[in-house]
Amino acid sequence: MKILTLNFLTCAVKACKSSAASYPLHPQEVELAKDEMEYNPQAMLNFLLRLDWAALRMTATELGFATLPEEMPTAEDLQQDELKMRQLHELLLETHVVSGKLVCGNCGHEYGIKEGIANFLLPSHLV
Amino acid sequence: MSRPEDTLVADIHYNVTESRKYTTSSRIQNVQASMTLRALELLDLSGPSFILDVGCGSGLSGEILSATPPDEGGPHVWVGMDISADMLDIALERDVEGDLLYSDIGQGVPFRAGTFDAAISISAIQWLCNAESTETSPQGRLSRFFNGLYASLRRGGRAVCQFYPKNDQQKKMITQAAVKAGFGAGLLEDDPETKNVKVYLVLTVGGTAQDGNSGDITNVVNGMEGVDVLDSRRRAREKSSGRGDIKPQKGSKAWIMKKKEQMEKKGKVVKASSKYTGRKRRIQF
Numbered sequence: 001m002k003i004l005t006l007n008f009l010t011c012a013v014k015a016c017k018s019s020a021a022s023y024p025l026h027p028q029e030v031e032l033a034k035d036e037m038e039y040n041p042q043a044m045l046n047f048l049l050r051l052d053w054a055a056l057r058m059t060a061t062e063l064g065f066a067t068l069p070e071e072m073p074t075a076e077d078l079q080q081d082e083l084k085m086r087q088l089h090e091l092l093l094e095t096h097v098v099s100g101k102l103v104c105g106n107c108g109h110e111y112g113i114k115e116g117i118a119n120f121l122l123p124s125h126l127v
Numbered sequence: 128m129s130r131p132e133d134t135l136v137a138d139i140h141y142n143v144t145e146s147r148k149y150t151t152s153s154r155i156q157n158v159q160a161s162m163t164l165r166a167l168e169l170l171d172l173s174g175p176s177f178i179l180d181v182g183c184g185s186g187l188s189g190e191i192l193s194a195t196p197p198d199e200g201g202p203h204v205w206v207g208m209d210i211s212a213d214m215l216d217i218a219l220e221r222d223v224e225g226d227l228l229y230s231d232i233g234q235g236v237p238f239r240a241g242t243f244d245a246a247i248s249i250s251a252i253q254w255l256c257n258a259e260s261t262e263t264s265p266q267g268r269l270s271r272f273f274n275g276l277y278a279s280l281r282r283g284g285r286a287v288c289q290f291y292p293k294n295d296q297q298k299k300m301i302t303q304a305a306v307k308a309g310f311g312a313g314l315l316e317d318d319p320e321t322k323n324v325k326v327y328l329v330l331t332v333g334g335t336a337q338d339g340n341s342g343d344i345t346n347v348v349n350g351m352e353g354v355d356v357l358d359s360r361r362r363a364r365e366k367s368s369g370r371g372d373i374k375p376q377k378g379s380k381a382w383i384m385k386k387k388e389q390m391e392k393k394g395k396v397v398k399a400s401s402k403y404t405g406r407k408r409r410i411q412f
Contacts, residue, residue: 005206005226012230012237023239037224043175043204050177050241050281093204117215120208120230120237124262127234 001116003063004047004092007056009118011104012111013126021105024055027062030100030113037093041082044089045075065091130293137254141184141211150185150217159249162325163188165317166247166287169329172200176244179279181232181288182251183207184214186223192247193224206243208232233268236275243279246286252328253290256297269301273308277332286310286330298326305330315354380405 009025016022053072060068067087078085102111102118109126112119131140141149149155166188180189186207195201205225209215215227230237233255255272256265276286292298298314305312310330317325375381383405391397 001226002204004204008238008242010237010239012235014235038202040175040202043202046175046244047177047204052239115219117219117227117229120228120234121210122231122234124260127263 001097001113001118002093003056003059003095003097006059006097006102007051007092009102011106011109012120012122013104013107013109016104016106016109019106022107023105024052024059025102025104025111027059027097028101028103028110030063031098032063033096033098034090034094035096037089039086039089041079041085044085044092045078047092048073048075048078048088060091130291132253132257132291132293136257136259137182138210138212141214143213143216146185146211146213146217149214150187150221156187159187160191162249162289163191163247165325166249166289166327167191167195167199169287169315169327170245170247170285172203172245174200176200176203177242178203178205179236179238179243179246179276180205180207180225181236181246181248181276182254183209183218183225183227184211184251186218186221186225186227188247188249189218189223189225190221208236232272233263235271236279238275238279240278241281243284244281245284246276246280246288248286248288248290250289250291252288252301253292253297256293256300265300266304269304270307273305273310276330277308277310280332282333284332286328286332288328288330290326290328292326302328 006027007024010016011022011025013022051072057068057070060066073081073084073088078088096116097113098116100113102113103109104111134140178192180192183189183205184207189205189207192201192203192205195203206228207218207223207225208228208230209218210229210231212229215229218227228237232251252269252272255268258265258268280286290301292301302312302314305328310332312331313329315327315329317327375385384400387397387400387404
């Protein structure tokens with residue numbers, strides 16, 4: 001699962017929807033892998049508009065990458081600085097979580113990840 | 128044609144053998160590809176987008192999203208959801224580009240608000256009309272799905288869901304659930320009244336102000352060839368404004384004649400009508 005997707009996932013439990021702590025999910029005991037993907041600056045700019053930068057920084061720190069700046073780079077910034085854009089591309093689209101678990105900060109439910117597929121099936125008492 | 132929806136739940140029906148059969152059948156591959164391309168045409172995406180594939184299965188439709196050439200707005204990045212573990216297994220084997228989630232769409236869509244540019248679903252949402260336990264109902268599952276989908280799409284986003292309705296009632300149930308969640312909804316039928324009819328539920332979130340449209344669902348098919356618009360909203364409005372035929376008063380001659388006609392149509396034995404039919408008896412002492 002890409003880090004980009006991780007930036008959009010929230011807890012699936014209904015009671016957690018209203019809680020701020022349910023987002024982002026916290027990755028634990030993860031194994032990462034890199035998978036080459038074609039670099040597409042236009043797509044990156046589209047995703048950038050919707051990224052939650054604070055959440056991305058938190059995820060990156062928890063995964064052990066601590067090179068993200070505090071402020072979110074603007075679109076113009078990135079268009080001029082290709083290196084920065086390529087770094088972001090590498091982090092968001094090429095870095096994959098292969099196994100581990102995602103933990104909700106509110107209810108503590110653990111979503112397992114196996115072979116890159118997160119299990120978001122809920123037991124019937126949580127639906 | 129057999130409907131697997133009627134006999135089993137999705138995650139049990141699509142087991143190892145069935146999933147493999149589904150993915151390797153060239154007929155299914157062709158049908159799926161043509162429906163995905165049609166859905167993409169309806170989505171009308173202008174640039175590389177982030178797309179949710181609901182009921183992605185083994186990634187047959189996702190592959191087309193990843194392979195969309197740049198001059199048609201691609202390649203898109205997608206996330207797929209499916210309830211069949213065996214289908215997802217085959218997707219892994221086929222090494223698809225998108226991310227996969229093992230989840231039940233009837234339990235909602237676990238993404239934060241405004242995540243996706245668009246959503247597609249090929250032959251999946253009719254499975255929501257079956258509830259496998261007493262704790263859930265089709266209506267409940269449909270409403271959780273559409274509410275989740277509505278929240279996870281950005282304003283001005285679109286969703287196209289191709290599905291196989293069992294009957295008109297199911298078609299209506301699904302459309303109403305979508306409208307209730309806040310979508311602007313319309314049904315597009317390709318090859319209507321044939322065996323190969325394909326039903327697409329086209330959903331919009333909010334008005335797409337940037338194209339100068341008022342957000343009317345019929346704008347989606349504007350400029351497409353060979354599409355007739357049948358607006359059932361107008362018909363419903365006309366009916367409610369009282370332009371339809373007036374019901375005869377109960378007990379009146381007209382009412383009796385109508386009932387006799389109805390019974391005759393049903394094949395019941397009905398007494399012949401005469402000038403005395405429906406007349407009052409004279410007052411007796």
